[in-house]
Amino acid sequence: MSASYSEVVETARHYYNSDDADNFYFHVWGGEDIHIGLYEGPQDTIAEASRRTVERIVRLACNLGSSSRVLDVGAGYGGAARYLAGRYGCRVVALNLSEKERRLPAGRPRPGDEIGSIVYQAHIQRGFASDRRA
Numbered sequence: 001m002s003a004s005y006s007e008v009v010e011t012a013r014h015y016y017n018s019d020d021a022d023n024f025y026f027h028v029w030g031g032e033d034i035h036i037g038l039y040e041g042p043q044d045t046i047a048e049a050s051r052r053t054v055e056r057i058v059r060l061a062c063n064l065g066s067s068s069r070v071l072d073v074g075a076g077y078g079g080a081a082r083y084l085a086g087r088y089g090c091r092v093v094a095l096n097l098s099e100k101e102r103r104l105p106a107g108r109p110r111p112g113d114e115i116g117s118i119v120y121q122a123h124i125q126r127g128f129a130s131d132r133r134a
């Protein structure tokens with residue numbers, strides 16, 4: 001099955017698949033989370049602020065636990081999905097457009113892998129997950 005994307009989605013996909021974006025988000029931003037961080041002071045690292053963002057969202061979600069289901073749209077490198085599944089035991093479906101972000105270093109989950117309670121989906125097509133597992 002080949003994916004067909006709108007012009008806007010293809011523009012975003014092209015950006016996140018670029019070497020420049022990948023180098024920035026993976027090496028400079030930390031390669032775990034690609035979202036805004038909540039900083040408490042100038043000493044905070046990007047990783048600390050990013051994790052604080054995920055923790056804040058969890059507090060707003062209330063009672064996240066092993067019976068919870070989480071859909072992480074725009075999962076990037078999957079850092080939030082791994083954190084939520086590991087810390088709270090919930091099942092997470094991680095969706096992401098970028099093939100490059102899904103090609104992670106050895107030992108990290110790949111599209112279609114189910115690691116613990118995280119399912120990594122291969123791509124988003126017309127707003128829905130398309131599972132590319134054989």
